[in-house]
Amino acid sequence: MDPRYKRETFERGIACFNRGQFFECHELLEEIWLAEAPGEKPFYQGLIQVAAGFHHYQRGNLDGAHSLIRQGAEKLVAYPATHQGIDLAGLRAALLPWLNSLGRGEEPKELALPRIHLAP
Numbered sequence: 001m002d003p004r005y006k007r008e009t010f011e012r013g014i015a016c017f018n019r020g021q022f023f024e025c026h027e028l029l030e031e032i033w034l035a036e037a038p039g040e041k042p043f044y045q046g047l048i049q050v051a052a053g054f055h056h057y058q059r060g061n062l063d064g065a066h067s068l069i070r071q072g073a074e075k076l077v078a079y080p081a082t083h084q085g086i087d088l089a090g091l092r093a094a095l096l097p098w099l100n101s102l103g104r105g106e107e108p109k110e111l112a113l114p115r116i117h118l119a120p
Contacts, residue, residue: 001035013047014086018115022055043083046075047116050095054113057102066102069095082119091116 013028026048033044049072057065073095081089094114101108 001032006032006035010084013051014116017047017051020054020058020113022051022058025051026055042075043079046072046079048072049075050091062102062105062107066099069102070099073099085119087117087119 009028009032013025013032016022016025016028029044029048029051033041033048036044049068051072053065053068053070053072056062056068073092076088076092079088081087091114097111098108098114101111
């Protein structure tokens, strides 16, 4: 995949995530994931699973949301705090209250949807 196209697609995917357009984020990042080298595939798959989990949350499927967000977060733990130009540690921290609430079978209505920030 052309590096410039890959970066533009990645940035569009992150922008979709931050707008709460989780299905669209999933689709964009999946395009990268399909062409990615084996060492980076889990990173993209983790982001895709997190996005898919929040898509399930938006559709009222709390069990599906919890399962996918958890699976995605587990993959993202293998990467450093800053990866591919994003604050991955911040995203992982933002997912914890969601995982705790959903894990208890509660709908986390009081929690803001997480965002993906650029690394400092």
